[in-house]
Amino acid sequence: xxxxxxxxxxxxxxxxxxxxxxxxxxxxxxxxxxxxxxxxxxxxxxxxxxxxxxxxxxxxxxxxxxxxxxxxxxxxxxxxxxxxxxxxxxxxxxxxxxxxxxxxxxxxxxxxxxxxxxxxxxxxxxxxxxxxxxxxxxxxxxxxxxxxxxxxxxxxxxxxxxxxxxxxxxxxxxxxxxxxxxxxxxxxxxxxxxxxxxxxxxxxxxxxxxxxxxxxxxxxxxxxxxxxxxxxxxxxxxxxxxxxxxxxxxxxxxxxxxxxxxxxxxxxxxxxxxxxxxxxxxxxxxxxxxxxxxxxxxxxxxxxxxxxxxxxxxxxxxxxxxxxxxxxxxxxxxxx
Amino acid sequence: xxxxxxxxxxxxxxxxxxxxxxxxxxxxxxxxxxxxxxxxxxxxxxxxxxxxxxxxxxxxxxxxxxxxxxxxxxxxxxxxxxxxxxxxxxxxxxxxxxxxxxxxxxxxxxxxxxxxxxxxxxxxxxxxxxxxxxxxxxxxxxxxxxxxxxxxxxxxxxxxxxxxxxxxxxxxxxxxxxxxxxxxxxxxxxxxxxxxxxxxxxxxxxxxxxxxxxxxxxxxxxxxxxxxxxxxxxxxxxxxxxxxxxxxxxxxxxxxxxxxxxxxxxxxxxxxxxxxxxxxxxxxxxxxxxxxxxxxxxxxxxxxxxxxxxxxxxxxxxxxxxxx
Numbered sequence: 001x002x003x004x005x006x007x008x009x010x011x012x013x014x015x016x017x018x019x020x021x022x023x024x025x026x027x028x029x030x031x032x033x034x035x036x037x038x039x040x041x042x043x044x045x046x047x048x049x050x051x052x053x054x055x056x057x058x059x060x061x062x063x064x065x066x067x068x069x070x071x072x073x074x075x076x077x078x079x080x081x082x083x084x085x086x087x088x089x090x091x092x093x094x095x096x097x098x099x100x101x102x103x104x105x106x107x108x109x110x111x112x113x114x115x116x117x118x119x120x121x122x123x124x125x126x127x128x129x130x131x132x133x134x135x136x137x138x139x140x141x142x143x144x145x146x147x148x149x150x151x152x153x154x155x156x157x158x159x160x161x162x163x164x165x166x167x168x169x170x171x172x173x174x175x176x177x178x179x180x181x182x183x184x185x186x187x188x189x190x191x192x193x194x195x196x197x198x199x200x201x202x203x204x205x206x207x208x209x210x211x212x213x214x215x216x217x218x219x220x221x222x223x224x225x226x227x228x229x230x231x232x233x234x235x236x237x238x239x240x241x242x243x244x245x246x247x248x249x250x251x252x253x254x255x256x257x258x259x260x261x262x263x264x265x266x267x268x269x270x271x272x273x274x275x276x277x278x279x280x281x282x283x284x285x286x287x288x289x290x291x292x293x294x295x296x297x298x299x300x301x302x303x304x305x306x307x308x309x310x311x312x313x314x315x316x317x318x319x320x321x322x323x324x325x326x327x328x329x330x331x332x333x334x335x336x
Numbered sequence: 337x338x339x340x341x342x343x344x345x346x347x348x349x350x351x352x353x354x355x356x357x358x359x360x361x362x363x364x365x366x367x368x369x370x371x372x373x374x375x376x377x378x379x380x381x382x383x384x385x386x387x388x389x390x391x392x393x394x395x396x397x398x399x400x401x402x403x404x405x406x407x408x409x410x411x412x413x414x415x416x417x418x419x420x421x422x423x424x425x426x427x428x429x430x431x432x433x434x435x436x437x438x439x440x441x442x443x444x445x446x447x448x449x450x451x452x453x454x455x456x457x458x459x460x461x462x463x464x465x466x467x468x469x470x471x472x473x474x475x476x477x478x479x480x481x482x483x484x485x486x487x488x489x490x491x492x493x494x495x496x497x498x499x500x501x502x503x504x505x506x507x508x509x510x511x512x513x514x515x516x517x518x519x520x521x522x523x524x525x526x527x528x529x530x531x532x533x534x535x536x537x538x539x540x541x542x543x544x545x546x547x548x549x550x551x552x553x554x555x556x557x558x559x560x561x562x563x564x565x566x567x568x569x570x571x572x573x574x575x576x577x578x579x580x581x582x583x584x585x586x587x588x589x590x591x592x593x594x595x596x597x598x599x600x601x602x603x604x605x606x607x608x609x610x611x612x613x614x615x616x617x618x619x620x621x622x623x624x625x626x627x628x629x630x631x632x633x634x635x636x637x638x639x640x641x642x643x644x645x646x647x648x649x650x651x652x653x654x655x656x657x658x659x660x
Contacts, residue, residue: 172574173575174575174579174584176569178596179596180554180597181569182549182553185551186519186549186550186551186555189551189555190526190527193524209516210546214550230512230516231509241429254427254428255425255513256425257512257513265513265514267513267514314527314528317524318521320514320520321514321518
């Protein structure tokens with residue numbers, strides 16, 4: 001468990017203040033025990049219990065907006081953490097072979113517990129330099145085209161695909177528009193319905209709108225417990241609908257962007273549980289969970305004949321929305 | 337939307353010929369041109385098909401006027417006009433979304449932002465789907481997405497070319513992730529149509545942005561645009577505030593997009609029906625024997641049901657109650 005040396009000053013994480021306070025006190029106690037050799041083990045145990053309680057209480061009742069901030073937490077595991085710490089092997093493959101190599105999307109051959117697959121994920125940096133290089137996880141068209149090229153390669157090589165979604169959104173800039181941001185995303189969405197190999201999609205942090213969906217058409221779409229997936233950022237929604245960019249908490253609530261609601265709406269298939277207090281507090285446990293979840297789903301998907309897989313993939317997204325229920329005639333039929 | 341039921345019952349026919357009214361045009365007596373900032377007398381503008389006489393800027397056409405300008409007189413049959421939004425998130429901003437929808441339905445006289453149906457362009461039968469910017473900015477929610485998918489399936493079932501006209505701000509945020517997923521749904525239906533050999537053409541008109549540009553509108557076989565149309569992924573204001581720079585002149589306009597290789601052609605409003613007819617003539621022979629996955633047949637059956645449905649039948653809401 002990584003413990004902060006002093007309470008986090010990030011205002012967005014204010015709801016964690018009581019936990020951070022206890023964690024800070026615990027680190028002081030531990031330091032005291034080490035330097036003075038006093039026997040304060042009982043106090044330390046009591047403090048650990050206090051922390052566990054505080055975490056339990058705080059996280060049992062997170063608002064949607066708090067959860068968005070957990071999803072954005074700088075210590076939360078990002079694609080490069082899974083690559084470095086979870087995968088047994090990773091061969092990065094660069095470039096869209098048309099224009100450039102977008103650092104905001106990482107693609108490559110990966111193996112985990114004996115399963116091989118193509119990883120396609122948004123990349124967010126941890127240091128300031130990395131964050132600037134990756135545009136804070138906002139991809140350009142060349143990033144989406146790189147993703148599609150590697151997915152086609154996976155299809156050819158008979159490998160399944162795992163996509164990690166973690167982006168505030170696709171990059172809104174001059175170059176992105178010139179090179180066809182819309183067309184790149186749209187083409188990825190359409191072509192992912194044609195890729196003849198299993199696709200497992202996991203929202204590991206931020207699921208920001210079209211930029212997320214551009215690598216988000218999966219046979220299974222999972223979300224980590226404190227990830228969010230939304231049509232627009234709470235900030236953007238508040239600015240447009242409430243004409244007040246500060247009313248983010250209301251917007252986050254209204255947008256219904258958390259895993260349980262999206263599962264209920266039939267948009268997300270399952271939730272990957274996070275350790276108590278979120279993946280940013282205990283990356284190790286988060287990795288261990290993922291080490292089970294990814295192989296389990298890949299093994300299940302591998303059992304399904306590819307024609308059925310493709311047909312089910314189209315059907316799954318075709319049916320999202322209540323309208324299919326209103327018109328029973330639209331339930332799937334055998335081709336006649 | 338329980339309060340809208342009496343109005344639904346009052347409607348004369350489910351597949352009604354649309355009546356095109358001049359008062360559907362946006363704005364007041366004088367209108368300012370987005371292209372050259374000239375103020376134009378509205379009547380003059382209407383006579384010129386809502387095209388600026390000075391700079392040829394093409395004003396956004398309301399859905400019904402677009403249909404009239406595109407199809408042969410009397411050939412239009414509207415389909416799936418019944419579908420209305422559900423407000424499944426109980427979304428409230430300044431006013432509840434359900435109320436917003438109700439008002440917009442009343443103001444525009446149509447149930448949703450997308451008008452879809454069959455008709456003829458200079459004698460060529462087509463499936464036509466038109467986004468109407470007057471209806472919540474032509475935004476795509478569940479109903480719009482569903483109707484686009486149904487339009488694609490109808491085109492497949494009836495072996496007709498599919499023509500879109502878009503003007504939209506993007507995904508409808510009042511429907512949250514259900515809106516975003518319409519991008520996936522519409523692309524899935526277009527993949528299906530394309531695999532069957534069907535031809536799809538999208539005409540992007542001013543403005544077409546966000547989730548509409550980033551989904552079905554950009555994956556049609558042919559992408560046309562009207563002169564001067566604003567087309568993009570992000571809106572110009574969002575881009576300007578992100579990069580903190582002034583945007584180059586003409587940025588995100590149709591001419592800019594064509595220069596960057598993103599459009600097949602820019603076509604003036606008056607030339608559009610002729611151009612569409614010509615393109616359709618080039619593309620008719622491509623149909624494949626393709627079993628599909630049953631959607632197209634389901635759409636066909638739905639069309640048949642819709643035709644047979646007499647006015648006063650159970651409304652869709654009641655149908656759900658009955659089914660559950």
